[in-house]
Amino acid sequence: xxxxxxxxxxxxxxxxxxxxxxxxxxxxxxxxxxxxxxxxxxxxxxxxxxxxxxxxxxxxxxxxxxxxxxxxxxxxxxxxxxxxxxxxxxxxxxxxxxxxxxxxxxxxxxxxxxxxxxxxxxxxxxxxxxxxxxxxxxxxxxxxxxxxxxxxxxxxxxxxxxxxxxxxxxxxxxxxxxxxxxxxx
Numbered sequence: 001x002x003x004x005x006x007x008x009x010x011x012x013x014x015x016x017x018x019x020x021x022x023x024x025x026x027x028x029x030x031x032x033x034x035x036x037x038x039x040x041x042x043x044x045x046x047x048x049x050x051x052x053x054x055x056x057x058x059x060x061x062x063x064x065x066x067x068x069x070x071x072x073x074x075x076x077x078x079x080x081x082x083x084x085x086x087x088x089x090x091x092x093x094x095x096x097x098x099x100x101x102x103x104x105x106x107x108x109x110x111x112x113x114x115x116x117x118x119x120x121x122x123x124x125x126x127x128x129x130x131x132x133x134x135x136x137x138x139x140x141x142x143x144x145x146x147x148x149x150x151x152x153x154x155x156x157x158x159x160x161x162x163x164x165x166x167x168x169x170x171x172x173x174x175x176x177x178x179x180x181x182x183x184x185x
């Protein structure tokens with residue numbers, strides 16, 4: 001994400017979703033204090049972790065173009081969806097921690113859920129991926145009503161990266177048959 005942002009002149013919001021199990025006998029005050037302490041701890045760890053990555057890449061972190069946020073909640077996907085709306089995010093770069101291949105990314109992971117529920121493009125990056133020149137961008141669309149709007153964002157990225165763009169339409173067999181029949185009538 002850091003190298004991608006540098007190449008495409010984007011700002012970064014580093015985000016961590018957290019959840020803390022607290023005994024039901026705890027008072028509301030104790031619960032809120034535990035949540036606050038957990039978020040503060042996770043924020044410090046997140047900043048330290050990201051700074052380590054910047055250092056390993058030999059890139060100086062620009063505080064004007066990087067923000068950090070930790071959100072407490074029940075679901076990673078819900079937290080990401082909320083943060084997209086709160087911060088007006090126009091692209092998500094998300095790791096696929098346990099995924100071992102492109103196929104697994106689309107077979108039931110958190111990344112899949114975010115891709116399905118997000119109104120903005122999502123780059124799902126396998127855990128051990130090393131950034132190199134991006135030569136091709138694949139864009140998969142299920143909702144053809146938003147393609148024009150979404151493609152403007154994707155095309156601007158492709159231009160900055162000097163990459164080609166491959167576009168796919170994802171539809172169920174029933175949807176495809178209906179469109180085929182409509183097209184041929």
